[in-house]
Amino acid sequence: MHPTQQTTIERIERAAEDVVALTLRGAAGPLAPWEPGAHIDLNLPNWLIRQYSLCGDPADRDAYRVAVRLDPLSRGGSEYIHRFLRQGRTLTVSQPRNNFPLAPAPEYLFLAGGIGITPLLPMLRAATAAGRPASLVYAGATAETMPFADELRSEYGDRVRIVATKQQGRPDLAALAAALGPDALVYCCGPASMLAEAEATFPADRLHAERFQPVAKEYGPATPFEAVCARSGRTVPVPADETLLDALNHAGYPVPSGCREGVCGSCELTVLDGDPDHRDDIGAPTDRIFPCVSRSHSDRLTLNL
Template identity: 75%
Template structure:
């Protein structure tokens, strides 16, 4: 973990605040567009937020947080109780949504989904790569960084207040894509579903804040062999691998517990995982909060 101090809190839209976290002991770890961090809050909760500042700034991180009316305690704490000067621990940045090289980009953002997209647009513009942004929100007042985007990128940014204008025609946007152009999208589930229906899958990269609804076979029990200790942990059908390991004395870092943040990644040395995450586990890895086993036994590097 890295030690930071809340340097600045600013309201940037209806129900959205921006936090600038300054390194308490020196420069912070580097990051690239698409990365996020775990924020360890004083109320004992850990939450994940996309970095939306400038990767060249090694002195501070910027994140933005929307107040979720059904908050499980994270956004509510930040909006109601967090104050300037508070010390906060943050993780090293992780990136499951990297900006890959392309001759042209179309960025789609919905609401707070602008946070990983904003540094992507900045990077494309700095590299003189053609790029445009379609930014959706119910109203302009609800859309963080709208003024910053307008002033910095002009007509490369299209702001769409859906309450008045409706959702843009994604099929028309798809038909207008130039050869080689790729699409990066982040936002609410219905927006991403519409994008997935309009853009070719090989040209669309999307990040979700909540897992997409999917069905899996019923859970079955399996064994997790912890290779470094030689111990075997029984994982019953009504318990996650993450919880079984934690209860057995092998605490694994965790955050979302929904398979979207990647904080609970463990290495698999043998056996066949059943991947249930939404971010695509690398070969030889799995996310212990949601994924299980297709084989009776998994050997993990713990």
């Protein structure tokens, strides 16, 4: 359903404490193009699918680069990558998807926390190449835990401020906001605490944030509905205690999934009719739905399946 690509792991290198960077070369010629902010799914040999932001150069169609932090609460993805993936192995990856695109602006401020630096690396490069004033504030517990800090310092000099929060405390976002031009856009990627602080500091129409974890939200009770699969002509009942994704999978529709939390976009489907009850953190357009979390307000939801 979602096209995939074959890659070969050309390099696995240590990028910081508990962070490895993977270079994935296209096994059958050039890889699909992408733009800053995009991510890919890695289809891991242990059957898990995990999403990682592309942090290399979009002009390089021969290889993708991603960086992976070992998550102590890993559900098996980052741990597998750190412990078992080896150079030379073949890895299936998705086409790039972009839930975090870089909009045109006269000036940019990029705010990164830890591994949240990854989507911002190509953004900073693109903004700089376009001749826009752009700066990066990059926070992490200590210098040793922050991937690409040296590379950023040497490439961008004083456009980049590295903040080791254990020694220096957290960056003062209010001071950054006060120094920003009126039309500047702010791109933020990092832990939930940093995103919450950015949301409290910058106007919503100027802040673009990418989340790795869903925001806790309250919804009314889930109600049953029917998914009408327009292309196959079948109707799949979705009980109150099952997700739309699971109901479709159990009915034999191989809808892929990654996070199953409404943050990655791997399970995206097209809605042809009905009133979707969007519960994702991506911001689904009206004709799309992320069935791992979203449901239906209407009794029937017609999907392009």
